[in-house]
Amino acid sequence: MAEPLRVGIVSFAHPHALSYVAELRQLAGVAVRVTDPGPWRDGDDRGRALAARLGVDYADDLDDLLAWGPDAVVIASENARHRADVERAAAAGAHILCEKPLATTLDDAHAIRDAVRAAGVTLTVAYPVRFARAFGELRELHASGRLGQLLAVRGSNNGKLPGDRAWFTDEELSGGGALMDHVVHVADLVDGLAGADPVAVTAVVNSTLHDVPAGLETAGLVTVAYADGLVAAIDCSWSRPASAPTWGGLRISVAGTGGSVDVDFFGRSVQGIAADDGRAIELPYAPGTDGDLIGEFLRAARTGVQGEPDVEGGIRTVAVALAARESARSGRTVTLTRGADGRLTFTPDAGS
Amino acid sequence: MSKETVVALIGAGGIAEFHLPALLTTGARVVVWSQEGAPELVRRFGGEIAGSFEEALGVADVVDVATPTDTHHALASAALLAGKDVILEKPVARTAEQVSDLRRLSAETGRRVFPGHVVRYFPEYATLHAAVRDKVAGELAVLRFVRSGAFPARSAWFADPARSGGIILDLMIHDIDIARWIAGEVRRVSAVARRIDSEGDVCEAAHVLLEHDSGAITHVAGVWGPPHIDFTTEYSVAGTGGVLSHSSSATKGLVADVRPGGGPPPSVPASASATSPFALEVADFLRAREAGEDARVTFEDGARAAEIALAAIESTTTGQPVLLDAVGAGTRG
The missing domain is CATH 3.30.360.10 (Dihydrodipicolinate Reductase; domain 2)
Structure with a gap:
């Protein structure tokens, strides 16, 4: 029997890591080992104890995990730690699945690209909605020409305030609030549909919802103009009430000269109402897509052939989120340009 | 209503098809003037045809401007200067200068402008x-x-x-x-x-x-x-x-x-x-006009929008x- 594929997981910081563990453990021919050395806030359910409860092997730290010789590594650490973790894992020759957003600065995002290029490994960005069947249908409608030329996209990715991990609202680790958390998923769907560079980004934000550290945005609206003329708008707000029956959802509407398509990725559910207090019952039944994402990651790891969403898409999409943060700060539209070195940079308008 | 209100509807295009029947349901007498299409509009919904803009203005208490946007300012100005209250389809004007001018004219003439923000x-x-x-x-x-x-x-x-x-x-x-x-x-x-x-x-x-x-x-x-x-x-x-x-x-x-x-x-x-x-909109406008009150949407609302x-x-x-x-x-x- 062939050696199992060794898959390391770096950190339980992102709760998706638990889902990846579950997906990986049910696959034959895959060995899984986790490290989660922290630091993290007292009381968070992480580390060796969580690994033990999940029944997955544990390594003391990243050195220990890499010494095991993983073929592939999932980076699910806090956003600001992605760069350092990717650089180490790539240098060790592991193919990468990196949690979104790719990084918290454009410098870090480009360093991640340079690291995987230098090591000759693949990097898949963890955008599971990409793998939804409805997105495939949308892409086919576009490819067939029935949508015509694309005019505009609007998307909303509204969730509850992330409560299970404190670092989501710690700007040092997350890179920001709702803009860093939820802009990139919609931006990635636009990227997967059209693939053009974002050229101008405008954002407005506030912190009206929830009790969060001062200055952290909990609601945000972003517009993006792309190099091919497409315009998009994204609502990334944590506007789903804590009492809601589900975490939230993601919708996009695409308008073209041939018509329009609306997709509600998490909308299919059994709905009802509870007799005792009248609360809404919502039982989503759309199959999850984390398994498909893991499938693509393992395919890339086994073959060494890069698929999607790749590091370039990860840069284009996180650039939208980072430019949105700069726009919200300055009150100006932020312009993105691709330099001769292939790097995206953004500058507030010279008139500011 | 003590006296029948006479409304001059200016324009017979897409939005006039909604304004005319709405005005008629209020019991107003409506005279329609348009460069084209007025006979067909009146045949479909009722009302009367005016021979000219001046004739329509002459008989009107209220002028309803339901024409292309770039003509709003000139027609509404003429109505205000003739001492008429105005129902003005949105947008109230095509340029910021025209908006400011209508704001000034409405204040100077003391006449009302009700913008058609029907939503x-x-x-x-x-x-x-x-x-x-x-x-x-x-x-x-x-x-x-x-x-x-x-x-x-x-x-x-x-x-x-x-x-x-x-x-x-x-x-x-x-x-x-x-x-x-x-x-x-x-x-x-x-x-x-x-x-x-x-x-x-x-x-x-x-x-x-x-x-x-x-x-x-x-x-x-x-x-x-x-x-x-x-x-x-x-x-x-x-x-x-x-x-x-x-x-x-x-x-x-x-x-x-x-x-x-x-x-x-x-x-x-x-x-x-x-x-x-x-119909709700024009009824509110005519009621507000009679009562000297604000309608649900004011000229300033339309101007700001x-x-x-x-x-x-x-x-x-x-x-x-x-x-x-x-x-x-x-x-x-």
């Missing part, structure tokens, strides 16, 4: 306004509005931005007005837009972002798509108290699946109320957000 009379928006007023959503944080339909190909002037102002000034101004009605004054606006003209088939779309004085933020989306698409509207209003949302396509009182027939999709969205929102929309258009050309001055002062650079 305030659609029950789903009136209900939203009342719920927000009653703090159902708490303090407002983030609002989204969508208005999407076929490009208005019924008359050529819509496709000429110099005349119509394009999708932001003609269509999205409805939701700009609603956003301001719901969440208060707007201090900054930005927009991105796309227009595709392939061999005369025009499609247009835009996204407008608003920052309200309250700190609330709004996204207004507009689509003028191909001829077959339905007219649909949506909104979502989130605050500290919860989320209020509506989708016209998901909330239909009647769904028919019958043998295809009839014409193209309607140019205005269907309303849930038995009385047309246009136009100024915000025009600032959004400016943003699409400068590529930067535009700051709006306090009420009545236009924009600053």
Whole structure:
């Protein structure tokens, strides 16, 4: 029997890591080992104890995990730690699945690209909605020409305030609030549909919802103009009430000269109402897509052939989120340009 | 009513088809003048035909300007200077200078201008306004509005931005007005837009972002798509108290699946109320005029909505957000 594929997981910081563990453990021919050395806030359910409860092997730290010789590594650490973790894992020759957003600065995002290029490994960005069947249908409608030329996209990715991990609202680790958390998923769907560079980004934000550290945005609206003329708008707000029956959802509407398509990725559910207090019952039944994402990651790891969403898409999409943060700060539209070195940079308008 | 109100309806195009029957339901006497189409309009709905604009103005108590946008200022000015109150289809004017001039003229003549922001009379928006007023959503944080339909190909002037102002000034101004009605004054606006003209088939779309004085933020989306698409509207209003949302396509009182027939999709969205929102609107205007009270929507509301929309258009050309001055002062650079 062939050696199992060794898959390391770096950190339980992102709760998706638990889902990846579950997906990986049910696959034959895959060995899984986790490290989660922290630091993290007292009381968070992480580390060796969580690994033990999940029944997955544990390594003391990243050195220990890499010494095991993983073929592939999932980076699910806090956003600001992605760069350092990717650089180490790539240098060790592991193919990468990196949690979104790719990084918290454009410098870090480009360093991640340079690291995987230098090591000759693949990097898949963890955008599971990409793998939804409805997105495939949308892409086919576009490819067939029935949508015509694309005019505009609007998307909303509204969730509850992330409560299970404190670092989501710690700007040092997350890179920001709702803009860093939820802009990139919609931006990635636009990227997967059209693939053009974002050229101008405008954002407005506030912190009206929830009790969060001062200055952290909990609601945000972003517009993006792309190099091919497409315009998009994204609502990334944590506007789903804590009492809601589900975490939230993601919708996009695409308008073209041939018509329009609306997709509600998490909308299919059994709905009802509870007799005792009248609360809404919502039982989503759309199959999850984390398994498909893991499938693509393992395919890339086994073959060494890069698929999607790749590091370039990860840069284009996180650039939208980072430019949105700069726009919200300055009150100006932020312009993105691709330099001769292939790097995206953004500058507030010279008139500011 | 002590005396029969005489309304001069100027224009016989798409929106006049809604204004004329609405005016007639109020019991007003309506005389119609238009460069073209008045006989056909009166044959369909009733009313009388005037021989000239001057003749219509001469008999009127109220002038209803339902003409292409670029003619609003001249016709409304003439009516105000003749001492008439005015019902003025949105947008109130094509340029910021024209808006300011109408503001000045209305003040100087002491005559009323009622802007045709009919969406305030659609029950789903009136209900939203009342719920927000009653703090159902708490303090407002983030609002989204969508208005999407076929490009208005019924008359050529819509496709000429110099005349119509394009999708932001003609269509999205409805939701700009609603956003301001719901969440208060707007201090900054930005927009991105796309227009595709392939061999005369025009499609247009835009996204407008608003920052309200309250700190609330709004996204207004507009689509003028191909001829077959339905007219649909949506909104979502989130605050500290919860989320209020509506989708016209998901909330239909009647769904028919019958043998295809009839014409193209309607140019205005269907309303849930038995009385047309246009009838509610003109009845409110005529009542407010008689009583000397404000209507649900005032001239200043219409003027502000136009100024915000025009600032959004400016943003699409400068590529930067535009700051709006306090009420009545236009924009600053």
